[in-house]
Amino acid sequence: MSAARERILGRLRDRLGEGSQESPHPSAAASARAGDVGVFCRRLEAAGATVERIPEDAVPQAVAQYLTQRNLAARVRVSPALAKLGWDAEPLLETAFGIADLDDAAAVVPANLGVAETGSLVHVSAGDNPTTNHFLPDHAIAVVAEDAVCADLEAAFSAASVSAMPRTVCLITGPSRTGDIEQRIELGAHGPRSLHVLVTRK
């Protein structure tokens, strides 16, 4: 295989010349510019998500209410990173922590950042933040702090990659959708059919 590598790179060198390393425009130059939370929420809604702005300690209550409004069972999978949100305050809400499976209808997941430019949530995978939970359940309820909303894609990328890159950085912009049948947009292709975002303030 390394022979193929040498031939491909050799052809490129022949055609492009060795030249000096061009210094790339470094992504890290973008500072973590704060984004407009109102714009962020509007863009998220435009992408098909629903948004609620609540105090940080009201997450369990908001989750319970959302499930009731949607006529869903009072049972959620919670990503371990959100285990300490005071779930005991909602005794009627059944919570399970860890990785989601096919039986989980709804999951509560953290978003590490928001992007005002695009209305995206940024998921950064970690031991307490499995990627599966963002994609497998039918209904995703995402929690993002309003001071984690940054201005644009560059700011989000530089914040997400500030230490070493994790396995997965995912920008989530609305629920799952498809237009593969007669170009008509339908929600809930393989990922969540609905995305509810809780934007929290301290």
Place this chain on the structure above:
Amino acid sequence: MFDGREIVQFPEASVRALGDENLQAALRLLGEGFQARRTDAVERFSEFEDARDAAVDAKTRTLRRLHQHLENFEARCQEQGGVVHWAETPADARQIVLELLTSRGVRVLSKGKTMVAEEIGLNGFLEKHDIEVVETDLGEYIIQLAEEVPSHIIAPAIHKTMPQVVELFRQHHDQHKAEPFPRHTPADLVAEARAVLRRRFLEADAGLTGANFLVAETGSSVIVTNEGNGDLTQTLPRLHIVLATIEKVVPTLADGAAILRVLARSATGQDMSAYTTISTGPRRSTDIDGPSEYHVVLLDNGRSSLLGTPAEEVLRCIRCGACMNHCPVYGAVGGHAYGWVYPGPIGAALTPALLGVEAARHLPNASSLCGRCEEVCPMRIPLPKIFRYWRAKEHEARLNTVRARLALALWGWLAAHPRLYRLGTGAAMWILSRLAGRSRRYRNLVLANGWTRSRDFPAPAGRTFLNSWNRRS
């Protein structure tokens, strides 16, 4: 399957396509679908032209130092625990993937959407080696059931009508089910595919995706999707294989951001697709999900030889599909008529480079050179210019008909003798105008029967443009 290098020839295939009622019904939706959505997205985003310039700049800088960015990508990817494989040809790439799968005992492979897998004929090859391939993108899944190939690069089943999908699902899903799924609306069909494919994601031992781009500074692959199937494919199985061609690398995440600003707007008319996912290496030691192995197969397949030629600008393509969505020829005949993996204007520009001018000689001619493709291309690829380049190559290689060559020779000679040209065209216009009669049109015309076979030829006004212009001043 695009196994081997056979290519259906455009002239025959396009005539068949024009008579296919289902296809024509599906294609009629392009205007209110893809075209209208892109127009809206561009109107909502006042900086679109600047964003295009930035995206073109990112890719132009990439291609100028492609070897260095590839080496950087490889080094960063390996630092993160990934493995990079290099493949010169489709056969090499197929073999690499097969060995990765068989050496790990993989029986079921789930797949996200990748045109490069179509380019190398991967599915048929793996199935011959007893590996079950499960397409998970809804459009790809539909055509896998139908045993067809994609007719569009981002909407592979765009040629299928809803009744055709209902019939396919009835044939393939009903035998194991006492009560059939409801199939009254597109939403019903989406729910059905979701239910059927859920289990398959978990059964798969390996997941294969393409890459919208690769990032050199971080050694990452990036996919942009709407369904979420790509993410399940690259998260749930224990092995993740990325199949990408060498020109997909960009230097930095910021360059990726520049491309993202034009990609979804040009493709589906969204400001941003639902999921943009950056994958870097396998799961980390503290992670509780994700694949334990991450492999990237880098395929050349002729692309390195395109650099430095007038066709090199096709390497900027980000596969958004805007050129085909707006092409009058694609809109009339659909994607299958182009005969190979990449349809529409980008196919007509790329296929001769990948398969050779002889095999693909009709494709650069399947264009009226109207220029809509170039107008909507977010990467400002001069597609009509590239068609003319391939047409010239076809002529040089004497692959066009004797009649076409004679006509071109006569035209060339006349055009080089302006006085004779003016005299000749002036006389022709005068005669054609005088002979047209009161209908002012011809139903038959010698030397133009290719035109008059299917429509009338309008009579000229009697003077050439040059005559009129000279009289005016």
